[in-house]
Amino acid sequence: MNEYHLTSPINDEDLRLLKAGDSVYLTGTVYVARDAAHKRMIETLARGEALPFDIKGQTIYYMGPSPAREGRVIGSAGPTTAGRMDKYTPQLLDLGLKVMIGKGRRSDAVHESMKKNGAVYLAAIGGAGALLSKAITASEVIAYDDLGTEAIRRIEVKDFPAIVVIDITGRDLYQEV
Amino acid sequence: MRQIAAEDISKAIAELCIEANYGLAPDMCSALDKAAEQESSPLGRKVLGQLQENLRIAGEEDIPICQDTGMAVVFAEVGQEVHIDGGWIEDAVNEGVRRGYVDGCLRKSVVGDPLERVNTGDNTPAMIHYSIVPGDKIKLTVAPKGFGSENMSRVFMLKPADGVEGVKEAVLKAVREAGPNACPPMVVGVGIGGTFEKCALLAKKALLREAGSRSELPHIAALEEELLKEVNEIGLGPAGLGGSTTAFALNILTLPTHIAGLPVAVNICCHVNRHASRVL
Incomplete structure (x- = not known):
C-alpha cells in the first residue's frame, strides 16, 4: 500500500499508478456535487445542453458542506454516500469524469463503467467533516445556487486525504474486507 | 399546574441542536479512545486517530463534527402537570430547531415534500416523539440523525x-x-x-x-x-x-x-x- 501526493485533476499516468488500498493526498481543483445536482446535470444532458463545467478529466467530490462561519472558507465538509449517485454516474464517466470521492459501495454498473473509462473511486473518511474542512483552501458555488448545500462548487484542496477503494483495474478494497 | 413558557422550550431546543452537533457525550468519546487503543488493523488505527483529531478540531474551532448535521429528532417527555404558556409545543420546538440550525451554522438538510424535494431552508420540521409522563417537568432530548x-x-x-x-x-x-x-x-x-x-x-x-x-x-x-x-x-x-x-x-x-x-x-x-x- 503506497502513499502518493498528487495534483488534481489527476493525469492519466498517475491514475494508472493507483491501486486499491493506496493512500492519496490531493492538491488542486475538485468539483463538489451530490444528489440534487446530479439529477439536474442528467436532466441538462437530456435536453441536449452542456454541463455547467467541463467534466473531462475532472474529479467530483460527493459532499454537501455545512455553512461557513464568517471569515472561513467552508464549514464541515466530509463525504456523503456515493451509492446514491450510481444511477447518474455511468453517463458522467462516459463524458470523461475520471475521479470520484465519497464513501460506501458502488453498483456493478458503476464498476463496469469505471473499468471501461479508466476511472478511480476514492474514499474520504466519513464523519470526519471538521478534519477534512482543513484541507479545503477555497470554495465557490459555480452552479445551481438555489440548491443550497447541494449546489455545485469548485473547491481548491491541499493535501486532501483519501484512500483508493476502486482502481482502474476494477479491484475494490471493500470487497476484500 | 406548573407553567412553562413556549419561548423557554424554543431556547432550550436551539441550544441543544448546537451542543449536540459540536461535541459528543463523554461515553462516545471514551468508546472512541478505547477503540483507538485496541484496534487490530493499522489502517483502522489510522482512521480512528483521524476521528479523534476530527472531534478535537470540531470542539476547538467551532466546526460541526460532521457536515450532515442531521434531521432533528426530538424526544419531548412532558409532565402531565405542566401547562405550556404562549403557544403550541410543536411550534415552539420547530422555532428552536430553526434558530439552532441558522444561528449555529448547521446544515439545512430537510426537504418539505419527499417527492417534490424542495429544501425548507431552516431544517424544520423536527421529527418529534412525545410522551406524557408523571410530574411537572419537561425533558427535551435532541438527537440529530444523519442519513x-x-x-x-x-x-x-x-x-x-x-x-x-x-x-x-x-x-x-x-x-x-x-x-x-x-x-x-x-x-x-x-x-x-x-x-x-x-x-x-x-x-x-x-x-x-x-x-x-x-x-x-x-x-x-x-x-x-x-x-x-x-x-x-x-x-x-x-x-x-x-x-x-x-x-x-x-x-x-x-x-x-x-x-x-x-x-x-x-x-x-x-x-x-x-x-x-x-x-x-
Missing part, C-alpha cells in the same frame, strides 16, 4: 418460531448490508417487540442509551454482549476498510408483543452518535 446510517436501518417482521436466532441473524444482516455506507464504527440500536412502528421507535431510543451500558434484563444484557462481539467479528472495521472495531456499542430495548409476531428493528447510527438533553 448515511439512517438509510441502512431496517425493520424485520419475524415469526415467533424464528426466536432469538432469528433476531441475531436480522441484526447481523442489517450491519453487513450497512457496511461502509453507514460510516463505521457504528452504534447499533435494536428494538424487539411491540408493533411495527413502536419497534422502530424503540430502536431509535436504544441509540440514546449510554455506550457501554447494559440492559437491566439479564437475558437481554447477555444478548447485547453476544451480538456486539459477533458484529465486531464481521471485520468491517473503521470506515469499512477492515479491522476489529465495527461497532462501539449495541443497545437493545424490548416491549411486549402479539402472540403472532416478533418485530425486530435495527437503527444504525454512525460513530457520530449525537444527543443532548435538558430538563425544564
